Amino acid sequence: MWGQYSYGIFVVMIAAVIAFFALARERDDLHKLLLLDLVEIAALGVIALLGTDLAEALILPGLTVGIAELLALSQIYCTKEGIREMPVRGLNIEVIAKADAPLIISIFLVTYGMILSGFTGGAVAGLGLVILFISRSYREDLNLLEMASGISWALWIFAFFIFMFLPEYWFVALMGAAIGILLKVTVKMSLVGTMWGEQHD
Amino acid sequence: MIDLIGGTPYYILEFGDELVYFTPYTITLFLLALTFTVLVIISRPEKQVDIAFGGDAYRTKDISLPEMRFRRFMAIACGLASMGAMVTGDIFNFALFTAMVGITNVGIVAAVKSPHVQDAAYQYGLVALAATIPLFAGAAVYAAAIGSLSMIELMTGTLPAVPLIAKAMLVIGVIGEGMAPFYAAKAEMFRAPGAPYVIMCSLSSLLIFLRVVEIVMLG
Numbered sequence: 195m196w197g198q199y200s201y202g203i204f205v206v207m208i209a210a211v212i213a214f215f216a217l218a219r220e221r222d223d224l225h226k227l228l229l230l231d232l233v234e235i236a237a238l239g240v241i242a243l244l245g246t247d248l249a250e251a252l253i254l255p256g257l258t259v260g261i262a263e264l265l266a267l268s269q270i271y272c273t274k275e276g277i278r279e280m281p282v283r284g285l286n287i288e289v290i291a292k293a294d295a296p297l298i299i300s301i302f303l304v305t306y307g308m309i310l311s312g313f314t315g316g317a318v319a320g321l322g323l324v325i326l327f328i329s330r331s332y333r334e335d336l337n338l339l340e341m342a343s344g345i346s347w348a349l350w351i352f353a354f355f356i357f358m359f360l361p362e363y364w365f366v367a368l369m370g371a372a373i374g375i376l377l378k379v380t381v382k383m384s385l386v387g388t389m390w391g392e393q394h395d
Numbered sequence: 396m397i398d399l400i401g402g403t404p405y406y407i408l409e410f411g412d413e414l415v416y417f418t419p420y421t422i423t424l425f426l427l428a429l430t431f432t433v434l435v436i437i438s439r440p441e442k443q444v445d446i447a448f449g450g451d452a453y454r455t456k457d458i459s460l461p462e463m464r465f466r467r468f469m470a471i472a473c474g475l476a477s478m479g480a481m482v483t484g485d486i487f488n489f490a491l492f493t494a495m496v497g498i499t500n501v502g503i504v505a506a507v508k509s510p511h512v513q514d515a516a517y518q519y520g521l522v523a524l525a526a527t528i529p530l531f532a533g534a535a536v537y538a539a540a541i542g543s544l545s546m547i548e549l550m551t552g553t554l555p556a557v558p559l560i561a562k563a564m565l566v567i568g569v570i571g572e573g574m575a576p577f578y579a580a581k582a583e584m585f586r587a588p589g590a591p592y593v594i595m596c597s598l599s600s601l602l603i604f605l606r607v608v609e610i611v612m613l614g
Contacts (some may be wrong), residue, residue, distance in 0.1 A: 199539060217525070223517065227407065230524045240532035244539050252538075253485055256531045259494040263527065266498055267520040270505045274513040 202243045210236035214381035227267055234260045258314075307380065316376045320383025327384060336385065343381040350374030407484070407547060414484035414545055420609060424602050425481040431598050432474030435467065438591045468505040470592040474497035476598040481606055484546045489610065490534040490568065496599045497523035497572035503596055519574070526571020533564030541614065549613040557614035569607040576601030 208210050213233040237260075241252050271277075300322035307319025353370035356363055402419040417425070441462050446453040476499055480492035501523055505516035538544050540561060541554045548554055 196590060203536075210532075214525075226521055227524075233525065233528055237531045239526040241535040244535060249535075249540060252531075255487075255491055259491060259498075259531075260524070260527060263494070263498055263501075263524045266501055266505075267524060268518065270501070270513060270517045270520060271503075273508070274510070274517055363437065384448065389474075 199245075203240065206236055206239040206243065208237070208292065223273065227264070227271065231260075231264055234264075260352055271351060296325050300326040306378075308376065309393040311372045311376050313375050313379060315372075316379025317383065319376065320386075323380065323384035339381050339385060343378050346374045346377035348374075350378060355382070404547070404550075407413050413488070414547060415482050416484045416547060417482060421481050421606070424605055425478055428474055428477040428481055428598070430601055431595065432471060432478070435474060435592060435595060437468045440466075441591060462506055462508070466592045469499050469502035469506065470595040473503065473595045473599050477602045480603055481608075486537050486544045486546065486565075486610065487531075489606070490530045493530060493569055493572050493603050493607075494523075494527050496603055497526065500599065501594045503592055522571050522574060526558055526568045526574075528568070529564040530568025530572065533561050533566075533568055536561035536564065537614075544547065544553045546610065552588055562611045562614075564608075566607055566611060573603050 210233060213229065213236060217229045217233060218224060220229055238253055238256060241256055242249050244252070303322025303325070304319045307315040307317070307322065309315070310318055350371050351374075353367040353374060356367035356370065360367075404416045404418045406417045408415040440458050442455045442458070444453050444455050473496060476492050476495040483489050483492060501516055501520040502509055504519060505513060507513075507516075534544065537557060539558060540558050541549070541556075543549070543554060543583070549557075
């Protein structure tokens with residue numbers, strides 16, 4: 195295992211050196227930010243090389259911190275450059291807005307996501323809904339979606355309580371957690387697809 | 396057996412994955428962070444006075460309430476993150492708290508709505524973001540090489556030696572996260588409106604430097 199790890203870390207280090215070299219040469223502020231996002235992947239690679247459950251548990255906070263700093267920096271960039279908020283109303287591409295392809299793709303993705311279930315399934319199904327929403331400039335009452343997200347989250351937590359207090363019903367808990375996280379991630383991702391910088395309340 | 400710069404731990408709290416311990420060294424740093432956080436909570440922003448040379452004219456800078464609130468919030472968050480970094484006994488948690496100190500430092504600096512301060516904050520933010528890479532990679536190499544992230548286990552001396560590269564990456568990460576007071580022209584920052592909160596930048600980076608020295612000397 196140690197041998198494989200050494201090779202892996204060697205490759206990641208080379209990638210990091212290349213990315214940092216590009217960063218040192220870059221002069222444009224926005225491009226620097228984008229390159230840093232790329233460099234961040236190398237750090238995730240080093241953590242992922244652990245190849246254990248621990249790595250999975252460590253990647254998530256690492257990723258979250260990276261995204262938080264990225265968001266903060268992009269906000270500072272917008273303020274610094276005096277960039278105003280510009281609401282975008284969907285993708286104004288005629289082919290996407292009129293054709294059936296987005297619908298077919300999203301039906302396929304949602305079905306596949308439901309078969310996968312769990313966190314991954316939620317992400318896949320959510321991606322399908324994102325594609326549909328951004329292609330159709332969809333207007334809908336989002337409160338219902340938010341409520342569904344909240345309820346499915348409660349289901350997920352409830353399933354964890356079953357795991358803790360009634361371990362003999364583990365199968366029910368497993369199914370509950372899988373469905374809960376599937377719905378929650380799907381809804382959260384589809385909400386992302388409908389938010390184009392407009393204020394919903 | 397436990398012979399360390401931090402002294403013998405007084406108290407070790409193990410709660411699942413969370414590991415907190417107090418040694419004479421860390422408790423001193425913790426109390427320092429706590430004191431300054433309390434000072435930040437109760438203090439009011441200073442109003443700087445600009446004096447025009449060659450005359451009697453002077454003017455005070457005004458700080459709007461939302462700006463002051465935001466800075467105070469960031470300074471308090473920075474204090475909490477520093478306290479966390481001081482007492483945690485887990486190397487990955489230390490990396491997380493250090494990254495949080497970096498973000499809040501950027502926030503404190505960036506609250507000033509003045510173009511050159513924003514520019515400095517952005518450049519500093521780039522450094523802080525770049526520093527998360529060696530920081531987390533260092534923690535990951537710690538876990539890979541010695542099979543543990545617990546500082547208590549590191550203290551016992553039963554684990555294999557920590558590779559130099561892991562220590563180096565951890566230190567480089569902390570240097571990058573804590574470089575706010577050095578990077579964003581210090582004098583300029585302290586003269587900027589809303590002075591007392593900026594002190595948290597200096598204090599938090601000092602504290603994380605001191606803590607990383609202890610961590611590096613453990614293994």
